[in-house]
Amino acid sequence: MIKVKIFLVIFLLFSMIKIAIASDSSTQAHFNEWAKENGIVGAALAINNKVYFYGYSNKHLAKPVNEKTQFGIGSITKTFVSVILLKLEAEGKLNINDPITKYLPQYPKLKNVTIKSLVQMTAGFNDVAKNPISYTKEIDMAYAKYNPKLTGKWLYSNVSYQLLGILIEKITQESLADVIFMLITNPLHLHSIYFPNKLQAASLKEYQNGKVKISDFKNAFAAGGLVSNANDLESFIRHLFITKDLLPVQQ
Numbered sequence: 373m374i375k376v377k378i379f380l381v382i383f384l385l386f387s388m389i390k391i392a393i394a395s396d397s398s399t400q401a402h403f404n405e406w407a408k409e410n411g412i413v414g415a416a417l418a419i420n421n422k423v424y425f426y427g428y429s430n431k432h433l434a435k436p437v438n439e440k441t442q443f444g445i446g447s448i449t450k451t452f453v454s455v456i457l458l459k460l461e462a463e464g465k466l467n468i469n470d471p472i473t474k475y476l477p478q479y480p481k482l483k484n485v486t487i488k489s490l491v492q493m494t495a496g497f498n499d500v501a502k503n504p505i506s507y508t509k510e511i512d513m514a515y516a517k518y519n520p521k522l523t524g525k526w527l528y529s530n531v532s533y534q535l536l537g538i539l540i541e542k543i544t545q546e547s548l549a550d551v552i553f554m555l556i557t558n559p560l561h562l563h564s565i566y567f568p569n570k571l572q573a574a575s576l577k578e579y580q581n582g583k584v585k586i587s588d589f590k591n592a593f594a595a596g597g598l599v600s601n602a603n604d605l606e607s608f609i610r611h612l613f614i615t616k617d618l619l620p621v622q623q
Contacts, residue, residue, distance in 0.1 A: 557604075
């Protein structure tokens with residue numbers, strides 16, 4: 373049986389990357405060629421405030437990708453969470469070297485786990501959920517199997533960021549969505565970036581062996597639940613790494 377994978381991705385290049393661009397038309401042509409070679413259904417490419425589009429956000433409805441097309445940005449959400457934590461530290465509301473139990477005492481086994489170790493994924497948490505479940509259940513499952521001996525070892529961990537999301541909500545007494553809005557997206561006028569109640573953004577669809585799996589980020593929360601269009605995401609990265617006005621200088 374023929375296996376076909378159809379990807380819908382958001383692909384961004386930023387001005388700190390040195391690339392030679394002869395013209396808008398040649399950039400679009402190279403982008404189209406790249407997308408076709410890689411079997412991409414739809415994509416958006418953002419370079420220096422210019423966005424290029426390819427293909428469809430919904431192939432079956434022949435709906436083209438455009439400047440308003442939102443993508444599930446997955447684990448880039450973790451960068452937003454990290455920025456929020458540094459902003460809260462600058463406001464004196466936390467210290468990233470604090471143990472997580474200072475704010476979340478309901479997890480006593482994590483007494484030696486710091487906020488910083490969760491951010492760096494060295495807290496020893498290993499993701500345990502194989503199927504999409506609520507983030508609270510995922511945390512409970514990971515906590516039940518937590519092994520302190522793994523502390524200090526790098527393990528890619530969605531659970532670590534789920535905990536950080538809960539931490540932010542506990543400290544601010546606001547939802548994570550509201551905190552991201554107040555501290556990042558509203559000041560920067562990035563109005564396409566938010567947690568959707570129901571994912572309607574373009575997202576990864578994988579067709580294999582006659583089965584379809586649609587990635588839905590609604591349970592991803594702080595580990596991967598945000599959506600964005602290409603231009604707003606590039607703007608966020610630009611403020612963070614190029615103009616460097618998103619965080620205090622000392623951070």
